[in-house]
Amino acid sequence: MTAAPGQRLxxxxxxxxxxxxxxxxxxxxxxxxxxxxxxxxxxxxxxLLLVGLWATATRPTASPVVRAAIAHPVLREGQATRWVATITPGPGVEEAGLVLLPTPYTLFTxxxxxxxxxxxxxxxxxxxLEIICQSTRWGLRPLGPATVAVSGAFGGFRWEPQSVSLPAIPTVPLPDTFTARVPVPRPDGLVGQNRSHHQGSGGELDQIRPFRFGDRLRRVHWPVSVRTGELHVTATHADQDSEILLLVDAMNDIGQSEGVGGSTSSLDNAVRAAGAIAEHYLRTGDRVGLLVLGARDLPHVKAAAGSNHLRRLLDLLARVRVADGTVSDEKRLRSQLRHHVSAGTLAVILTPAISPEVLAHAVALSRRGISVVTVDTLPSDLATPDIPLAGLAQLSSAADDHPDETRLAWRLRLLERNREMTRARQAGVPIVPWAGPGTLDLVLRDLGRRSRAPRVVSR
Amino acid sequence: MSRSQFVLRGILVTASLTLLVLTLAASPHPIIVAAVVLLALTVYAAIEPDSVFVTVLLGGHVLHWLSAVPVPADTAAWVGLLVAAWAGLVLHLTASLAASLPGQVPVPRLSLRRWTRRGALVAAVTVPVWAVAMLSGQEAVKGEVSLTYAAIAAVALLTFSVWLLSREDRPRP
Structure with missing residues (x-):
């Protein structure tokens, strides 16, 4: 008989x-x-003495073998797993119980x-003994701690280890549905599905031109060749992959998160959108990198392709935590904003636009000739100045005591935010609210047109 | 809290109240203060059956009985004593069972059957003890001092043997 998996208690x-x-x-x-x-x-x-003597005479003589485990190592938002205690009772063992402490964003059955x-x-x-745990929000989810207890006759003896804390289960974000029909502006890789500006082997027609030495015979366009009396070939645009850099702003988390199916915060929107964009472009063969701005202990993931890379990105997104708002976070943000961006990269910045540094960074990237798209992740119900009192409580802990002052402060912040976003747009950074499929289509088309036009960039 | 745990704690309260009522009914001079304290302890014991207050409650009930009720003289008083002993047993068992399992889950049927069967057995074994005590009490035999000392020595021996058996496991090298 094989031993049950898990941690022995x-x-x-x-x-x-x-x-x-x-x-x-x-x-x-x-x-x-x-x-x-x-x-x-x-x-x-x-x-009473009889009960005491009975419990003493039938006392358990050996420790039970108890193993605790969680059935799945990784979850997606909304998925459930089981917290399992496997008990092999010894002689004299009669009852066993398991209790889990509540965990945020987890539904128990x-x-x-x-x-x-x-x-x-x-x-x-x-x-x-098992309890089903459904994780309703992305993030590291510690299930428990749990209390396991085994008792003997008349409850006279109890075998109870200290609180059992198993490793936290990463819950990767459930990516929103996202598709983009417009190709990335400047594909500059090897093999992909985006139409590049260069001619080469691809599927989209560029022109029909006279035959040159080295052209393949299967490219000969016979109707034109017969009509003109000279060999002509069809030239196509090369299909190449491109590099996408996702910048997730974790400096602020505005709004209340209720998990899958409930209201979302700005960081929820950013993380799920980043997962969706990464999944879409990785499936189309592009390379995707990720940098979480303001987050502690999260490395910069270099751009790469493939399904394993998608898992790596989702795992990193599951570990995103909002910055504490301390001076060290500001310093970390400034150092992170000095990251390298290759030419031809499409930078997608997911931000609630509360930190002016992030918008300023988007403008700086755009001035360097990088294609930049900013996705506004602020929840739409918070983007209005007249938000109800319940919404104010999501913005400030002092909202209950000073609702008018909090509302005024938020209106001022929104005015500043609008001004910063307008300046960013004027500087050539498109800003679109996250809307799922097609969010980036319009701006990518504009960026594609703009990338074909000559312009001056600062290096 | 599960329904079966509610029922268990309800039985605990009922047993405690039964014991209290029997004591007050059998007592020529009821101690009202003690009754009020025991009532408060009953409520607390029902909420926290794993606490030391259950021990205080049960000990308080017996001390209340011993201090307020004279040695039974007639058969009705002796029957009342037996019912009081059973009520004390039920109080102890319900508190123990409630403390053995998480309060949120229903008590398994197997546990209920097992505890009920064993409780009934202990209650049945109590009857001969009660009968012997009643007979010896009704005969009004003063007893001999040497026999009393022998009984004390027997209880001491019993205490020592229970202590030996109850010691916690020590880790063996």
Missing amino acids: EARWRVTSAHIRAVLLGLLFVGAGVVLRRPDALVLGAP PGLRAAATAFAPGAGAPTT
Whole structure:
């Protein structure tokens, strides 16, 4: 028989307060009855003493084998897993219970996060106690800690390890549906599906031109050749891959997140949109990189292609945490904004545009000749100046005490934000709200036209 | 909290109240203060069956009985004593079972059957003890001092053996 997977729990059998009560009071009253010649004390103490003696005589002699595990190593938003305790009871073991502490953004079945079982006499087969945990939001999800307890006859002895904390389960974002029909402006790779400006082997017609030495015979366009009396060939645009750099602004998380199906915060929108864009472009053969601005301990993922890279990106997105707003976060942001961007890269910046540095960075990239698209991830219900009191509470902890001041401050911030976004647009950075499929189509078409026009860039 | 846990705690409260009512009914001079304290402890014990207050409650009930109720003289008083002993047993068992399992989940049927069967067995074994005590009490035998000392020695021996058996496991090298 193979051992059940998971972490083996260690503990010792301990006497419970119930057993101490039975033995102590039983002996005390039986003794008092004898000494004081009170037969009623003897009768009142006798059942307690009997219970105590019974529990002592049938006490468990060996520790049970208890293993704790979580069924899945990684989840997607909305997916469920099981917190499983596998118990192999020894002699004298009669009951077992499992209780999980609540975890944010997790739905439990049963809803009270507890399970219990009773072992038949002589049962030695492993029994599992399990609680189903559904993660409703991306992020590292620590399920538990849990309490596992096994008890003997009359609850006299209990085997209870310390709180069991298993490693947190990463919940990768469930990418929004996203498609883009317009190709990336400047494909500059090797093999892909985007039409490049260069001629080469591809599917989209560029022109029909006279035959030159080196042209393949299968490219000869016979109708034109017959009509003109001179060999002509069809020339096509080369299909190449391109590099996409996703910049996720984690300096602020505006709004309230209720998980999958509920209201979303700005960071929810950014992370899910980044997952969707990455998934789309990686499936079309492009290379995607990721940089989370303001996040601690998250490396810059270099652009690469393939399904394994998608897993890597989603795993990194699951570890995104909003910055604390400290001075070190500001310093980290400034150092992160000095990252390298290759020529021809399409930079997609996902930001609620609350940090002016991020918009300024988008403008700087655009001035360097990089194609930049900014996706506004601020929830639409918060982008209006007259938000209700419940919405104000999502912006500031002082909103309950000073609602008017908070509303005024938010209106001022929105005015500044609008001004910064207008300046960014005037500087050539398109800003679009996240709207799922087709979000980037219009701006990519404009960027494609603009990239074909001559212009001056600052290096 | 699960329904079966509610029922368990309800039985705990009922047993405690039964014990209290029996004590007050059998007592020529009821101690009202003790009754009020025991009532408050009953509520607390129903909320926290794993706490030390259950021990205090059960000990308080028996002390209340011993201090307020004289040694039973007639058969009705002896029957009342037996019911009181059973009520104390039920109080202890319901608190122990409620503390053995998480409060949120229903108590497994197997556990309910097992605890009920064992509780009934202990209650049945209590009856001979009660009968012997009643007979010896009704005969009004003063007893001999040497026999009393022998009984004390037996209880001490019993205490020592229970202590030996109850010791926690020590890790073996």
